[in-house]
Amino acid sequence: MLIRRxxxxxxxHFTKRKLFSLNTHRIPSNRSIFSxxxxxxxxxxxxxxxxxxxHWKPRLQSxxxxxAPDAAKYYVLSMFPYPSGKLHxxxxxxxxxxxxxxxxYRMLGYNVIHPMGWxxxxxxAENAAIENGESPAVWTKDNIAKMKEQLMELGCTFDWDRELxxxxxxxxxxxxxxxxxxxxxxxxxxxxxxxNWDPVDQTVLAEEQVDGDGRSWRSGALVVKKPLxxxxxxxxxxxxxxxxxxxDPSLVNWRAVVAAQxxxxxxxxxxxxxxKLIVDGEEVEQKLSVWTDQPEFVHGAEFIxxxxxxxxxxxxxxxxxxxxxxxxxxxLPVIVSDSxxxxxxxxxxxxxxxxxxxxRDMATQFNIIPTAQITxxxxxxxxxxxxxxxxxxxxxSARTAVLDQARREGIGGHHTSSNxxxxxxxxxxxxxxxxxxxxxxxxxxxxxxxxxxxxTLPPLSGDQLASKGPSPLLQCDDWLETSCPQCGGEAKRExxxxxxxxxxxxxxxRYLDSRNKSEPFSSEAVASMPVDLYIGGxxxxxxxxxxARFITHFLHSIGMSPVKEPFCNLxxxxxVKGRSYRLKSSTxxxxxxxxxxxxxxxxxxxxxxxxxxxxxxxxxxKHNGVDPGNMFELYGCDTVRLMMLSxxxxxxxRNWSEESYPGIRNMQIKLWKLVHQAVDLQExxxxxxxxxxEMQEYRDKLRVARNTHLRHVNYNYxxxxxxxxxxxxxxxxxxxxxxVPGQVKRDAPEYQQLVGNILIVLAPIAPHMVAExxxxxxxxxxxxxxxxxxxREVFHQAWPQLDQSTNLELKVLANKxxxxxxxxxxxxxxxxxxxxxFDLACHDNQVQEEVxxxxxxxxxxxxxxxxxxxxxxxxxxxxxxxxxxxxxxFLKKKAENKETKRLEKLAKKAARDERVRIYNENVARxxxxxxxxxxxxxxx
Numbered sequence: 010m011l012i013r014r015x016x017x018x019x020x021x022h023f024t025k026r027k028l029f030s031l032n033t034h035r036i037p038s039n040r041s042i043f044s045x046x047x048x049x050x051x052x053x054x055x056x057x058x059x060x061x062x063x064h065w066k067p068r069l070q071s072x073x074x075x076x077a078p079d080a081a082k083y084y085v086l087s088m089f090p091y092p093s094g095k096l097h098x099x100x101x102x103x104x105x106x107x108x109x110x111x112x113x114y115r116m117l118g119y120n121v122i123h124p125m126g127w128x129x130x131x132x133x134a135e136n137a138a139i140e141n142g143e144s145p146a147v148w149t150k151d152n153i154a155k156m157k158e159q160l161m162e163l164g165c166t167f168d169w170d171r172e173l174x175x176x177x178x179x180x181x182x183x184x185x186x187x188x189x190x191x192x193x194x195x196x197x198x199x200x201x202x203x204x205n206w207d208p209v210d211q212t213v214l215a216e217e218q219v220d221g222d223g224r225s226w227r228s229g230a231l232v233v234k235k236p237l238x239x240x241x242x243x244x245x246x247x248x249x250x251x252x253x254x255x256x257d258p259s260l261v262n263w264r265a266v267v268a269a270q271x272x273x274x275x276x277x278x279x280x281x282x283x284x285k286l287i288v289d290g291e292e293v294e295q296k297l298s299v300w301t302d303q304p305e306f307v308h309g310a311e312f313i314x315x316x317x318x319x320x321x322x323x324x325x326x327x328x329x330x331x332x333x334x335x336x337x338x339x340x341l342p343v344i345v346s347d348s349x350x351x352x353x354x355x356x357x358x359x360x361x362x363x364x365x366x367x368x369r370d371m372a373t374q375f376n377i378i379p380t381a382q383i384t385x386x387x388x389x390x391x392x393x394x395x396x397x398x399x400x401x402x403x404x405x406s407a408r409t410a411v412l413d414q415a416r417r418e419g420i421g422g423h424h425t426s427s428n429x430x431x432x433x434x435x436x437x438x439x440x441x442x443x444x445x446x447x448x449x450x451x452x453x454x455x456x457x458x459x460x461x462x463x464x465t466l467p468p469l470s471g472d473q474l475a476s477k478g479p480s481p482l483l484q485c486d487d488w489l490e491t492s493c494p495q496c497g498g499e500a501k502r503e504x505x506x507x508x509x510x511x512x513x514x515x516x517x518x519r520y521l522d523s524r525n526k527s528e529p530f531s532s533e534a535v536a537s538m539p540v541d542l543y544i545g546g547x548x549x550x551x552x553x554x555x556x557a558r559f560i561t562h563f564l565h566s567i568g569m570s571p572v573k574e575p576f577c578n579l580x581x582x583x584x585v586k587g588r589s590y591r592l593k594s595s596t597x598x599x600x601x602x603x604x605x606x607x608x609x610x611x612x613x614x615x616x617x618x619x620x621x622x623x624x625x626x627x628x629x630x631k632h633n634g635v636d637p638g639n640m641f642e643l644y645g646c647d648t649v650r651l652m653m654l655s656x657x658x659x660x661x662x663r664n665w666s667e668e669s670y671p672g673i674r675n676m677q678i679k680l681w682k683l684v685h686q687a688v689d690l691q692e693x694x695x696x697x698x699x700x701x702x703e704m705q706e707y708r709d710k711l712r713v714a715r716n717t718h719l720r721h722v723n724y725n726y727x728x729x730x731x732x733x734x735x736x737x738x739x740x741x742x743x744x745x746x747x748x749v750p751g752q753v754k755r756d757a758p759e760y761q762q763l764v765g766n767i768l769i770v771l772a773p774i775a776p777h778m779v780a781e782x783x784x785x786x787x788x789x790x791x792x793x794x795x796x797x798x799x800x801r802e803v804f805h806q807a808w809p810q811l812d813q814s815t816n817l818e819l820k821v822l823a824n825k826x827x828x829x830x831x832x833x834x835x836x837x838x839x840x841x842x843x844x845x846x847f848d849l850a851c852h853d854n855q856v857q858e859e860v861x862x863x864x865x866x867x868x869x870x871x872x873x874x875x876x877x878x879x880x881x882x883x884x885x886x887x888x889x890x891x892x893x894x895x896x897x898x899f900l901k902k903k904a905e906n907k908e909t910k911r912l913e914k915l916a917k918k919a920a921r922d923e924r925v926r927i928y929n930e931n932v933a934r935x936x937x938x939x940x941x942x943x944x945x946x947x948x949x
Contacts, residue, residue: 074118090156164777184515206232249425305407314375489504543577545580550581659730680767828856
């Protein structure tokens with residue numbers, strides 16, 4: 010209590026208003042920091058941490074460890090931001106997480122790759138340019154400069170030498186190059202399609218960019234359907250590979266994303282086949298793609314059904330439609346109807362009425378008499394007949410043959426689901442990567458030769474972009490008119506630009522070789538794939554991650570990527586929400602200063618009307634946004650990072666509130682004081698300990714506390730990625746160090762070890778504050794702990810490890826029910842095998858009584874180094890062994906349990922009495938000692 014009171018006198022409590030005033034009108038502190046003056050300051054004033062950050066920010070990069078030449082790489086990547094010109098609190102969260110793990114892996118000795126760039130194309134820049142009457146290129150460049158400065162304020166240590174922007178021609182040159190690669194492999198095509206048209210942004214949206222209410226993901230406008238010729242990537246050709254890739258064991262913490270992508274890709278139980286289309290007796294250019302889950306019966310197809318919303322139904326209303334079976338050459342009638350059941354997400358049915366009851370009912374409905382007979386039974390097996398080259402084949406063999414032929418002829422044949430569509434990449438706007446295609450009246454669409462890349466955007470200002478409708482590039486005659494690369498004749502450039510998701514589908518590869526001018530990346534550079542830790546929002550689980558996986562799978566198929574899956578460990582951080590205030594009687598949102606609280610309820614200041622308060626996504630319209638710059642100015646970047654990362658795990662939603670500041674401030678004050686005491690008390694003469702064994706007891710207590718909490722710190726850094734638990738455990742370590750007397754803080758190596766470990770494990774999260782504290786800490790006159798390299802900065806210290814003599818847990822589960830926890834000393838645990846774990850379990854009385862009498866069918870053993878091991882035992886319990894206690898046996902067991910508890914209470918009481926006796930003896934000894942001290946007369 011005395012320590013707490015004195016601490017409150019030394020470091021007064023600052024309200025937010027006082028702190029804001031102090032920081033807005035900052036006066037240089039009279040107190041000094043050790044790195045500048047060489048004097049250890051025991052006080053942590055409100056201004057000290059700002060001074061510390063100003064001192065360390067320009068120096069931090071040079072203090073980071075240099076990896077050994079043979080160090081293993083670790084690629085830490087956060088999703089790059091759109092350069093809106095201002096960071097928001099969501100950015101603060103994702104980049105604080107990213108920077109923390111980059112520091113962590115550097116300190117473990119890895120060669121860390123931690124790049125940053127800008128997802129710089131897109132409609133917001135174009136719309137902002139129109140609004141401000143300037144070029145999107147200028148607007149974007151200015152915003153990048155502003156946001157880069159803000160990231161510096163956050164204290165992030167990115168590899169800025171790898172920086173890129175997707176709107177840079179040196180970047181999108183290679184996006185266009187990848188387009189050509191896809192085109193060469195037959196994975197790019199153009200066709201008429203019913204598209205989602207955004208009437209506000211005047212552009213096409215992919216299916217994934219339309220929400221459940223039929224609105225645009227960006228503008229919020231109701232989307233309308235219209236036919237338009239569009240460019241597509243044939244992603245469905247890789248759907249089976251992408252689905253199987255989700256089972257890759259390298260994917261860690263992907264559970265939610267795997268579920269989302271499996272749902273998106275669907276069950277790849279069928280295929281799509283392209284049919285020539287005949288309209289009113291004339292063949293047209295357009296093809297009809299039909300999905301079926303029974304391609305082996307294609308020779309028995311007798312008609313096709315289309316949904317009224319299908320493009321063909323819309324483009325040719327009322328026409329007589331037929332489709333040519335690509336395997337038989339026979340025409341099939343095409344019927345438009347909404348009265349049949351379509352497969353999920355499909356708008357077509359390929360009907361085989363001779364083999365499928367459902368299709369036979371359709372034939373009856375449409376007055377079609379089935380004529381094909383394509384199956385027979387031979388030796389109990391279904392065999393195809395009247396099926397051309399497939400006759401005599403079993404159904405599985407016929408299915409394989411059909412798919413192989415379709416792939417050879419380029420008419421489909423790839424495993425896919427009924428609901429998955431190809432990736433529509435066309436956008437009818439200006440600010441995007443130009444599609445490198447030229448349209449020639451003689452040669453048709455021709456790709457731009459690689460030597461002529463990049464096809465750059467012509468410079469346009471906001472005034473020129475203001476017109477809605479067709480692409481603004483249609484106005485640029487000098488850019489539009491060109492010559493055909495094949496025949497040299499007059500031709501025109503493609504005016505659609507690519508979806509921005511194309512730009513972001515490969516940026517993680519370019520980071521590895523961002524200055525390469527001869528290729529998108531070298532094979533040596535991409536040997537650093539995959540990304541080891543990828544950090545971003547869950548909202549990208551459907552779109553960005555799917556497209557990035559597709560591109561990487563494709564590049565692997567042509568030998569340009571060493572891996573199929575681009576990302577291993579995943580952190581999907583939750584949204585940062587702000588508190589909003591809304592009038593209960595309307596949808597009007599109020600500013601925080603328009604509201605007051607009374608009795609736990611909120612009211613409008615002027616009208617006294619009741620107010621509803623909620624945690625919602627931050628937005629200007631709801632007045633609940635928070636400017637990170639104000640937070641940095643008020644608290645400092647290290648404190649903001651601690652506030653952001655504490656209390657809730659990265660994957661949970663973060664309700665941003667400055668109410669977490671007092672707890673963080675208290676932690677900082679205590680840690681500052683502990684470091685000061687580690688140095689200052691070595692210069693003090695203190696009384697002897699009360700009894701001989703007391704010092705050893707405190708040393709043991711510190712050792713136990715260190716191992717207990719460090720075990721969880723290391724586990725959460727390396728496995729769960731839950732930095733909130735790390736901070737909580739650091740708080741517990743601080744409390745353990747705080748509780749020991751001054752003699753221990755002065756003389757015990759365990760105190761130095763604990764305080765040093767606290768600084769090391771906190772350094773990734775609050776690097777500037779800890780860098781300063783370490784400089785102070787290593788100035789101690791007596792450096793008692795041999796764990797540290799006292800001559801070097803904190804980032805060069807070995808990461809703390811558990812003592813070899815500490816105990817870890819072996820959990821034994823019987824039929825999924827936890828049975829016992831067996832302590833295992835670490836030196837033995839490190840090499841613990843399944844056989845050794847089972848041997849330990851067999852020595853436990855409970856396992857002997859309840860498990861070993863039965864035949865163990867399965868043993869599963871898993872181990873997390875430095876944390877715990879789990880041994881699962883599975884066995885069947887015979888019915889006769891499931892003993893039911895009689896009433897007499899039950900009462901006897903109950904009495905035994907009661908007696909056991911009574912004895913445990915007596916033992917606890919005896920231990921408590923012994924502690925009281927020792928305490929009283931110490932008090933008596935102290936009083937006796939006090940009586941021997943001569944008393945001096947009081948001054949008059």
